[in-house]
Amino acid sequence: MTSLRSVDRTIDDLKAFGRRCGSNLDITGLLVGGSIVYQHIEHGTTDQARDWDGVMVVKSKADILELINISEKRSKLLSVVGIDVEEFSGLVCPSPSSPYWELFDGVRVSGHSRDGVKISVRILSEEHFRDPKAHGDNILSFKDRRIYEFASADGSTRWRVQQATRVDKHLAILHDDWAYLGNEELCEHGRDIKPTVFGVTADIVMTGLWVFEEENIGAVLVERLQHHYKRATGNPVQISTFAAHPRFGDWYRDWIKHRLGALGTSKDLCSCHSNTLFVHNKLGLQERCPPERWDSYVARLQPAVEKHLSQGIKPTDVQTTSHDNDRQRYEILSPNSQCQLWKVTSDDEKAASTLIFCKQSVHTTTESVGAEFAAQYYPRVQKPLVISKDKLIYPVFHGRTQAELRYDWLEGRCENSHLVTLIMDAELRKAEDTLRAYAMSIVHSRIVQTPCSLSIHRFFYNRLASPGTRLRDFYGDGLDISDNKISLEMFMDAQIYVNGFGYPALRSICKRAEYLLQPEGEISYSPVAFGLGDAHGGNMMIAPDRNGQGYHDILYIDYETAGFHSLLLDLAKPFYNDVMFSTLFSDIIEDDNSDIQFHMSDGKLEISLALKVDCISKSVLEVKKRHLIEPLRTLLHAKGLSIDTHVPHFVHALFSCALLTRNYQHKLRSLMQSVAVGVVLSQATCWDELWEKCESLFRI
Secondary structure (H helix, E strand, C coil): CCCHHHHHHHHHHHHHHHHHHHHHCCCCEEEEECHHHHHHHHHCCCCCCCEEEEEEEECCHHHHHHHHHCHHHHHHHHHHHCCCEECCCCCCCCCCCCCCHHHCCEEEEEEECCCCCEEEEEEEEHHHHCCCCCCEEEEEECCCCCEEEEECCCCCEEEEECCEEECCCCCEEEEEECEEECCCEECCCCCEECCEEECHHHHHHHHCEEEEECCCHHHHHHHHHHHHHHHHHCCCCCHHHCCCHHHCCHHHHHHHHHHHCCCCCCCCCCCCCCCCCEEECCCCCHHHCCCCCCHHHCECCCHHHHHHHHCCCCCEECCCCCCHHHHHHHHHHCCCCEEEEEEECCCCCCCCCEEEEEEECCCHHHHHHHHHHHHHHCCCCECCEEEECCEEEEECCCCEEHHHHHHHHHHCCCCCHHHHHHHHHHHHHHHHHHHHHHHHHCECCCCCCCCCCCHHHHHHHHHHHCHHHHHHHHHCCEEEECCEEEEHHHHHHCEEEECCEEECCHHHHHHHHHHHHCCCCHHHHCCEEEECCCCCHHHEEEEEEECCCCCEEEEECCCCCCEEEEHHHHHHHHHHHHHCHHHHCCCCCCCCCCEEEEEEECCEEEEEEECCCCHHHHHHHHHHHHHHHHHHHHHHHHCCCCCHHHHHHHHHHHHHHHHHCCCCCCCHHHHHHHHHHHHHHHCCCCHHHHHHHHHHHHCC
16 A cells, blocks of 8 residues: 655655756756656556656757757767667757758657666757747657547546647657647536646646756746646636546545645536537647658559569459448448459569559549649659559558548447547648648649649539539439429529528529639639649548557548649538538438428428537547648738638538539438538638538537
8 A cells, every 4th residue: 555655755766866867967857757657656666657758848949959969968868868769769850940940849759768668758948938928839759649538527538639740751740739628618507618638748747746857947837837727728727637637546636736736626617528529739830831842752553563564464353352331331432433452463473462453544644643743742642553544553552541430430339439549630631731732832823734723623613504414413303302292493493491591592502603613713813722622531541550650641542633723622522521521421321310300382491400410520620620721821821812702612612512412312311411501501701600600500
């Protein structure tokens, strides 16, 4: 059983370690956290300690540069903290002349001790913590983790979503807010509540042990973080603010309360629990990140495979084992032409066979050109080999699409937390890659022409130029609504009411959309940049296993529409498909519990809709808003450009996605749900209105 004396003794041992660090390194503070401190406080021993996380404080950012880049100081740092094998020995801190110098605040150094204990230390400066504008830390790190699972006060699983920015193949800048806040919602008592949790660095500082400090720097940092938390939330720090609080033992909980003084529960705090499952960071600098060349990231066929194919060696089909029903559903979620898995074997019996991916398409030239351009702006693409006028060959990427994983998660009653991590991590990387591609390629309108530059423009316009034709292909001459056969013309001309609010008829909205989105019309004056055009979850694959940097590799596929587009048209389809995933595929999602009723009479179509939106859809909306569209607006403003006046073009493109993408002939309920969502979104005139309409549909 733990005694106070044993706790004091083990704390003394840790402080002796801290003094050794302080005497050997030019630092002003060292904090130790993680399981090593918990085991010390709770059990008086470190026998069960698996790791320790630390925060090291130096005077200035220049001191961080010296600690990392001067080999003698680096070796001493590793030796003193006990790292025997570094996680990434190639870590180099950018110098003041580098464009990355202003973009990071600290550096993460990590590795393992001789005994196998995992050690991770974040090195930050006093000048950063004392900066009144600071509200988080930009950490240069080899490990690139963006989704953190934690337990709320009521024991439910929640996720902390942290965006990052890749610097190169090996390093990323992690944008770690000091406090992560979820969306506000009203509890049953009519009070505003929202989940709040400390970021990684702040959590370590608040729950760890200062084993060395000069001029009481530990107390200064703790007080700064407490004040920041109270300003951000309006409440004092509570035990539930710490991500690991459900695992705190009594000794550790009391120790933290004693250290933090006023820690407790405000009298004004409500005991109700929030329904928000994701908390997002606000810190980010993606719009300021320098451009990178991605040529070395591109996946290509092995030269030997190309040689075999050129020599006339014919590949053989590889049979997959997926169930027919599953394959049919996944083809709906990821409609990528007709594809086959092939195996190439040379005449040399000793040579190993190689799997390749064959895509059959009537757009082989367009896709090949699109892939060439994509390789200049995106880091996770492949270059195909065109072997005939209707076939392309790609390297095999082992994984599944983001859309397939979302479907599996929904069908599993939203209980697989591992899938949540996969899906949301990929969404963050997609936002980062898309924003960087835009930053590298933004030009004024009507300047750039490529063989595929107008493909996405024509995609929207051609559908809208003859909406009746496409709807007739879907639904024939009419629909059976309210036990009546309603002609397609009557359906298109009906006045629409959604939850009691009146909206224009579908024909009127279609005509407005056709006018706004014609390729040579108003949309052609909006800012242009390179985009994939179709980068929704069905065209993004995710590897099943983590790589050496702690995340799952992703791959963008289908480059037929890649090119220079209006930014808003490039964003539209991925936005609708990913944010409104449950609505778009409500006909195949068996557990769609949205409450929808509809009735048509006297030229009026009345729809009552209460979407039951899953937490991933809500979080995807936050990612696209916080980490793509808002930073994009900032980036454009700095260049004297804007997409703010083109929001009507964007929302009418969303309307087109809702009405004209999928055939709901046998699922009238799904059609009405899509009509209601598309009509509501189409009436937004500015970004704030769009966010309000999304939130009203989601009932956030």
